[in-house]
Amino acid sequence: MSIKHSLLVMLQQQQRYGFELREEFERSTGATWPLNIGQVYTTLDRLERDGLVKDMGTDEAGHRYYEITDTGCQEARDWFNTPVAPSTPPRNELAIKLALALSTPGVDTGAVIQTQRLATIQTMQGYVRARREADRENKAEDLSWRFVLESLIYSAEAELKWLDHCEAKMSSMARASRSNAPRETTPSQPPTQAKRTNTATLEETR
Amino acid sequence: MRQILELASVTKTYGSGDTTVAALRDVSFGVEAGEFVAVMGPSGSGKSSLLALAGGLDMASHGEVYIQDTPLSSLGLAELARIRRRAVGYVFQDFNLIPTLTAVENAALPLELEGWKPSKAHRVARNALRQVGIEHLADRFMDQLSGGQQQRVAIARAIIGERSLILADEPTGALDSVTGNGVLEVLRERADAGAAVVMVTHEPRHAAWADRVVFLKDGRIVDQSSVQGDPNSLLVTG
Numbered sequence: 001m002s003i004k005h006s007l008l009v010m011l012q013q014q015q016r017y018g019f020e021l022r023e024e025f026e027r028s029t030g031a032t033w034p035l036n037i038g039q040v041y042t043t044l045d046r047l048e049r050d051g052l053v054k055d056m057g058t059d060e061a062g063h064r065y066y067e068i069t070d071t072g073c074q075e076a077r078d079w080f081n082t083p084v085a086p087s088t089p090p091r092n093e094l095a096i097k098l099a100l101a102l103s104t105p106g107v108d109t110g111a112v113i114q115t116q117r118l119a120t121i122q123t124m125q126g127y128v129r130a131r132r133e134a135d136r137e138n139k140a141e142d143l144s145w146r147f148v149l150e151s152l153i154y155s156a157e158a159e160l161k162w163l164d165h166c167e168a169k170m171s172s173m174a175r176a177s178r179s180n181a182p183r184e185t186t187p188s189q190p191p192t193q194a195k196r197t198n199t200a201t202l203e204e205t206r
Numbered sequence: 207m208r209q210i211l212e213l214a215s216v217t218k219t220y221g222s223g224d225t226t227v228a229a230l231r232d233v234s235f236g237v238e239a240g241e242f243v244a245v246m247g248p249s250g251s252g253k254s255s256l257l258a259l260a261g262g263l264d265m266a267s268h269g270e271v272y273i274q275d276t277p278l279s280s281l282g283l284a285e286l287a288r289i290r291r292r293a294v295g296y297v298f299q300d301f302n303l304i305p306t307l308t309a310v311e312n313a314a315l316p317l318e319l320e321g322w323k324p325s326k327a328h329r330v331a332r333n334a335l336r337q338v339g340i341e342h343l344a345d346r347f348m349d350q351l352s353g354g355q356q357q358r359v360a361i362a363r364a365i366i367g368e369r370s371l372i373l374a375d376e377p378t379g380a381l382d383s384v385t386g387n388g389v390l391e392v393l394r395e396r397a398d399a400g401a402a403v404v405m406v407t408h409e410p411r412h413a414a415w416a417d418r419v420v421f422l423k424d425g426r427i428v429d430q431s432s433v434q435g436d437p438n439s440l441l442v443t444g
Contacts, residue, residue, distance in 0.1 A: 124411070128415050
C-alpha cells in the first residue's frame with residue numbers, strides 16, 4: 001500500500017495536517033487499513049525532503065499544515081496513470097499450505113480445503129452484511145468505501161473459486177489414477193504396499 | 207423461531223438395482239421463518255434434488271419432508287398441490303414466465319389457479335409487483351422486460367399470497383452482477399419480512415447474502431456456515 005501517494009492525493013484537494021490526513025484516509029477506505037499516525041508524520045517528512053510537499057507552518061491550535069508542490073502534483077498524476085505492478089507475488093499462506101498438504105503423507109487435503117472454504121464464506125457473509133448495514137445507513141453514497149468493501153468480497157470469492165478448482169482437479173486426478181490402475185495382480189508380481197497418494201486419501205474420506 | 211421447512215433423514219435415489227443412483231443421502235436440516243439459507247456444492251452434489259424435495263415437486267425415497275409441520279408423504283396429490291400453491295413459491299433461473307401474459311397476469315396466476323376472481327387476484331399481484339419494485343411495469347409483456355425485470359416478476363409470483371417458503375434455483379444465473387444483486391436484495395427482504403428462503407447457487411458472492419450456507423457433496427451435507435460476530439470487525443486488517 002502506498003501511503004506516500006495516498007497522502008499526496010489527499011493534499012491535492014487542500015492543505016491538511018497529519019491527523020486530518022489520517023482521518024481522511026480512513027474515511028475513504030472504511031478504516032480497512034488503519035494508518036499509524038507515526039507513519040503519517042514519517043512519510044510527510046520524506047515527502048518534504050523530496051520536494052513533493054511544503055511545510056506551511058502551524059495554526060493557533062498547533063496543527064502543522066502541509067501543501068502539495070507542483071512536483072508532488074505530477075507524482076500523484078503519474079501514480080494514477082501507472083498500473084499497480086504485479087511484482088513478486090505476495091506470500092500466500094493458503095497456497096503454500098495446500099502445496100505442502102498435497103506432498104505430505106497422512107494429510108487430508110480435501111479436509112484442508114473444506115475448512116478454508118467454510119472460514120472464507122463466513123468472512124464473506126460478514127462483508128456482505130456490513131455492506132447491507134452501510135446501505136441502510138446511507139453509507140453507500142460513499143463510493144470509495146464501497147469499492148474497498150467490494151474488493152474484499154471479490155477477493156474472497158476468487159479464493160473460493162480457486163479452492164473449488166483445486167478440489168475438482170484432485171477428484172479428476174483420483175479418477176484417472178483409479179482407471180489407470182491394473183485390475184489384478186499377477187502371481188509373478190507380488191503385491192507391493194500401495195503408494196498412498198493424497199488424492200486417494202481424499203477419495204477415501206468422502 | 208418457527209420452523210417452516212424440515213428435511214428429516216431424507217434419502218433420494220433414482221433408478222433401481224445396479225443402476226441406482228443416490229442423489230441425497232440421509233440429509234437432515236431445517237429452515238426457520240425469517241431465515242435465508244444458501245445451498246452450494248459441485249454439479250451432481252444433490253442441490254436441485256434437495257430443492258425439488260423441499261418444494262414437494264418430488265418425493266423422498268426414505269425419510270420425511272415437512273412444510274409447516276405437515277409431512278408431505280401423508281398428503282394426497284390434491285393436498286400436495288394445494289400446499290405447493292399456498293405455502294411454497296419457486297424462483298427459477300430461466301424465470302418460467304408465460305410470454306403471452308403481462309407481468310401482473312403472470313404474478314396473479316397462482317391465485318387464479320386457487321379460484322380467486324381475476325380482479326382481486328390482479329389487485330394482490332400489483333401489490334406483489336410493488337414489493338419487488340416494478341409495479342409500473344405491471345401491464346408489460348415479457349418481451350418488453352429486461353432479464354432482471356422478468357426475474358422480479360417471477361419473485362412476485364413466488365411471494366404472492368404471503369407464501370412462507372421461497373425456493374430459488376440459481377435465481378441470478380442469467381443476470382449481470384448489479385441486476386443479480388437487486389434480485390438478492392428482494393429475496394433478503396422477504397426473509398427479513400418472515401419468509402423462509404432457500405436458494406441454490408454456485409456463486410459464493412451470492413451465497414454470502416444468506417444467514418447460513420449449506421455445503422452439499424455427493425448427496426450429503428458436509429458443512430454449514432453462518433454469520434458470526436460483528437461484521438465490521440472483519441474490516442480492520444491491522
